Amino acid sequence: MATTTAAISLSSDLMSSNLSVSTDTTLMKAGTENDSLDQARMGYNKIPTGTSFDLLDATTAGVDKAAKVLIANESEDETYYVTIVIDAKTIGRLYGGPDGSGDWMFIPWNQDDATHDLEVTATTGTNNISWIVFHEGETLPTQGD
């Protein structure tokens, strides 16, 4: 059984006492404790401005599953950003940053209907993003014409 872990470390000095949160999770299939997510896709894309793109297409095999998505904006310009949208609902913006300090996100993704695609739109300039989706249940589409 494949084992994949995702760890986060949050650190901040904006309060009187330093905030420090560290935790990790093992990526499991929905509702299980001994059956890990065992499929993944990943990519690196240059996203031009002006058009909304489907980064990840929802599939019925992903309904009520425990897919996880990581997206990182690797643009070096802090004014560049991509807007993340799921099924026409704006989630937020991932900004770029110098020396690899740009924003990233890591979310569960329930493809609860066919329109639950994960979309990205770049603003200010061409944004560079890297992404990984860990999933279960998905089968490759049948060959088309």
Place this chain on the structure above:
Amino acid sequence: MATTTATITLASADMLTDVLSFSTTSTLTTAGTSTGLSQTSGLSRKTTSAASAAAIQSVTLFRADDALNSGANKVYLKNLSTTAAQFFTVTIDQEEIGRLYAGDWMFMPWSATAGTKRIFTVTIAATWAAGDTWEFDGITLTAADSTVANIAAQIDALNYPNWITTYVATEATIIFTERYSSSASYTAVVTADGTLNTSGNGTANVSSSSVGAKSEADISIRPSVHTDMTIEHILFNE
């Protein structure tokens, strides 16, 4: 300037033929700048429970009104449950993002698209007397004297649970603004003038008002079971 960083490390020794190792660190800044985010909710916990499965309700963790619209806000959530099948369904407005199973965490940007707050203006007029009362939003004003500007100032000085007030000294009008965008879009403006008891012919009429619109980005969770489940959360915002 405060410095807040968020680091993710993904690791798998056996999913692929080669070892998967990915790590990146983000410095949380305000939108489009190098200035660090300066506000946070701090680390908090919320335990959900209901009398039965049929009574399970969603819980709003973050209201879009509390963060900057289109800001570089960030949200961290973790399901502290240890029962593998238990999950929180995380939604933004009415759109499901995904299920956060036991032990899972998530970290995401949040645009916090707020709605529009209802606004109305009350004008204090005609003949009032000391001791007259006016009640609105569960709060009662008792006039200290008969001067309408003084009564308006008194109304402004009170604390209303669902509204905030704006008042310009010596004037007889008070502007009421909702604390939060309407939970649903109202098609009518505020029509209630409050409950007035006057010994004269004093009035406290709504002289102008505007409709509101609901928030488009409140973040809510819905537990999968009615027994206790606990979620940990942090908001970093501007």
